[in-house]
Amino acid sequence: MQQIFITGAAGFIGSNLADRLLADGKTVVGWDNFSTGQRKFLDGALKNKNFKLIEGDNLDLPALTKAMVGCDTVFHLAANADVRFGLEHPSKDLQQNTVATFNVLEAMRANGIKRIAFSSTGSVYGESAVIPTPEDAPFPIQTSLYAASKVSGEGMISSYCEGFKFEGYIFRFVSILGERYTHGHVFDFYKQLLEHPDRLKVLGDGTQRKSYLYVQDCVSAMLHVINQGTAKNAKHGVEIYNLGNDEYVQVNDSIGFICGALGLKPKMEYTGGNRGWVGDNPFIFLATKKIQSTGWKTSLTIEQGISRTLQWLQQNQWVYESRSHK
């Protein structure tokens, strides 16, 4: 792994990954359509001679193919990550996730690039009856278009691993937190509290249980197994790993951490029900035994991750202007 192509390089995880790879002395080609990515996240990378930024969209296959020339590994992180609003624009997940992933695979094939890492999601397990949910949980029923599109991406990637001898690393993420976080419950809650510190609207009843992982831990985990080359010896050329924390919190716990750090006691306004939105899963907690058995472990607890995220948002309130949520 010397010259690495990152789709979604100006995004939350992509830009953190780019910085890490550059610090490790790698050459990085960043690819982003800037639909949600932030140029500012690449300020550091752009100062590095080993970084090249190419602006483009995954739906433009010829441009994508050309941009990948010379790379040996692709991190495919670009995606429509609007889980909540999938029903408002059903074609978005199909185009930006499913078709985009197909294009990434075809661009790789055209360039003879075989190693791919893919950001999937713990949402692919639907409402699993097995918690913590392992990678080989019962074949799930999809409940969101977002997760369905990620399952579709996983399936194409593993088929390319089988059929075209690709080396695939599929990571099913819990929600990721940390520096450059621009999307999710901490983002939403802090935004509300900036606007009206005396009240907080919460989707659902606040009892939803979720697990979160710090972005630097997420990046470390991916690099850890790819450097070990675990997929090379896998039966179908692909390895699938849950990436998460070995603990979970309730939304209400998280609210407690946030309000405590800010010294606020807002009036809570719950929309009610045990789901935040249609397709929301009231309990997401992934088994992380497989990734931990490779020797990787987390550096921050969920509470520490939330605290780190909040600090970053406090210092970077510009993200609220440049990126309206949704």
Next chain:
Amino acid sequence: MQQIFITGAAGFIGSNLADRLLADGKTVVGWDNFSTGQRKFLDGALKNKNFKLIEGDNLDLPALTKAMVGCDTVFHLAANADVRFGLEHPSKDLQQNTVATFNVLEAMRANGIKRIAFSSTGSVYGESAVIPTPEDAPFPIQTSLYAASKVSGEGMISSYCEGFKFEGYIFRFVSILGERYTHGHVFDFYKQLLEHPDRLKVLGDGTQRKSYLYVQDCVSAMLHVINQGTAKNAKHGVEIYNLGNDEYVQVNDSIGFICGALGLKPKMEYTGGNRGWVGDNPFIFLATKKIQSTGWKTSLTIEQGISRTLQWLQQNQWVYESRSHK
């Protein structure tokens, strides 16, 4: 279920389903792009005043939406079913299966149609370690683009069931046999034996174990559960059923049935290995307890199904001229 829309109506299963529904007094709108469908399969249906044929492609969303007007149920059977040749044209499964299924769902939504039946495949289980394989087998790794595209279709359908309150019936088929069969091992073997009765080339070593279901049993099973309305009370509005026989045979057994019926003793030429092609699964046997628990059962054994198929091919050798395999 009174006015039924069938995609792939001129296909093997679609045309048999149309005939059955018409015999039951239903109104049927048949939709086909005739890429592999046969007009001749609809000879009977076209004589029935309750049948309307509309020629069109699932990728033409406006035409598809218009064609569905007035229907209350959609059987989405149209697909690229070229499992073996997926690697030669990877975009075909994406377009004809994944994108096509999305269009069917969107056309339904535009028309306020909520009930959908979908032909998925036992191949979605990949190389399952659990045999017979139940619907809730461990989350599989996809090994073919065809199966990956069916998983994608399943995921979108179940998401529409959850998000838009659709009523979904997903059927994971084993290989289907019987009248109007134009694709698969009996088709290929008989074709070879017509051309050179003294020798038979077999992909793999002939020990692949597969299960087969007679097309009339397949049609009966689908109608049986839809008439019971099982998905109406399902947790996410969708029910998934394996459709198969409660027995399996080796490819070599099947060759024995075929050669016995034809009175031939060809010299066998095996290509070797336990797979017929990349992505082939050496053992497909689905658990059918769930569909059987609804009261449905098969009428023919696999041997009887193969015999019936062979008789039909002998009487309809025109299919070899009109449809070159692949």
